[in-house]
Amino acid sequence: MVQAAGGLSCGKIDCYKANTDLDNKASLQRGVKLFVNYCMGCHSTKYMSYERMSTDLGLDKELVLKNLIFSDAKIGDYMTIAMPAEDAKVWFGTLPPDLSLVARSRGKDWLYTYMKTFYADDSRPFGVNNLAFSDVGMPHVFEELEGLKKAVFKIEEGADGSKVEVFDKFELLTEGSMSAAKYDQAVLDIVNYLDYTGEPAKLVRYSLGVKVILFLIILLIPAYLMKKAFWEDVH
Numbered sequence: 001m002v003q004a005a006g007g008l009s010c011g012k013i014d015c016y017k018a019n020t021d022l023d024n025k026a027s028l029q030r031g032v033k034l035f036v037n038y039c040m041g042c043h044s045t046k047y048m049s050y051e052r053m054s055t056d057l058g059l060d061k062e063l064v065l066k067n068l069i070f071s072d073a074k075i076g077d078y079m080t081i082a083m084p085a086e087d088a089k090v091w092f093g094t095l096p097p098d099l100s101l102v103a104r105s106r107g108k109d110w111l112y113t114y115m116k117t118f119y120a121d122d123s124r125p126f127g128v129n130n131l132a133f134s135d136v137g138m139p140h141v142f143e144e145l146e147g148l149k150k151a152v153f154k155i156e157e158g159a160d161g162s163k164v165e166v167f168d169k170f171e172l173l174t175e176g177s178m179s180a181a182k183y184d185q186a187v188l189d190i191v192n193y194l195d196y197t198g199e200p201a202k203l204v205r206y207s208l209g210v211k212v213i214l215f216l217i218i219l220l221i222p223a224y225l226m227k228k229a230f231w232e233d234v235h
């Protein structure tokens with residue numbers, strides 16, 4: 001479930017690998033639900049409209065209007081938020097960025113690692129820090145689901161003899177409402193969704209790719225028969 005992705009660095013650790021699947025509509029649907037409920041208080045995905053999202057994800061537009069739109073936004077509107085930038089700066093010290101393209105800029109393994117490595121840190125304004133994003137200005141919004149972890153660090157000697165602090169392991173301080181496996185799936189779903197918003201064309205390309213391969217496989221049969229027929233007369 002949690003493996004290093006070829007040693008790519010995610011801040012203080014090697015990135016975990018996000019085994020997401022853009023073809024998994026159920027996962028994308030769970031992802032957008034989580035995103036709207038837990039993230040859109042602060043983050044927009046302003047290049048994505050509700051309408052496009054519901055069409056791509058196979059969601060009924062009436063249901064989207066009823067269950068996923070909490071503002072007076074209409075189905076054709078982009079998924080923006082109403083938080084004034086000035087307030088955000090005061091509350092978080094920085095603006096929560098738009099997340100439309102974050103899977104492209106950060107990579108999905110980074111996103112997955114980020115969502116799984118919040119840990120208790122009393123020196124921070126929200127009481128948490130993050131292994132992938134040092135001194136992050138975002139609270140651990142999934143704390144009620146995941147629980148709160150403590151990060152244990154150990155001192156190791158670097159190649160040049162200097163002492164460096166490296167992450168050792170997590171210890172659970174308080175339980176969340178989800179099991180570790182369930183939380184892992186929730187994070188995968190939200191990362192999958194953000195991977196989709198980063199490039200909606202991927203979904204189309206994805207199913208087109210499968211069709212092209214199928215076509216080539218089917219084409220192989222007459223091509224093979226033709227080759228056989230062709231060489232029959234030569235021998």
Ligand code: HEC
Nearest residue numbers: 038039041042092094095096097102106135136137138141
């Ligand atoms: C209470 C407000 C708030 C909520 C809710 C929130 N975030 Fe954030 N988020 C922030 C702030 C503020 C930052 C900027 C942190 C910084 O720069 O130090 C941030 C940064 C991020 C980043 C890093 C972006 C980058 O490339 O620098 C990601 C990814 C992210 N949030 C994902 C999420 C997801 C996914 C959710 C929902 C599960 C979520 N956030 C919910 C406030 C929030």
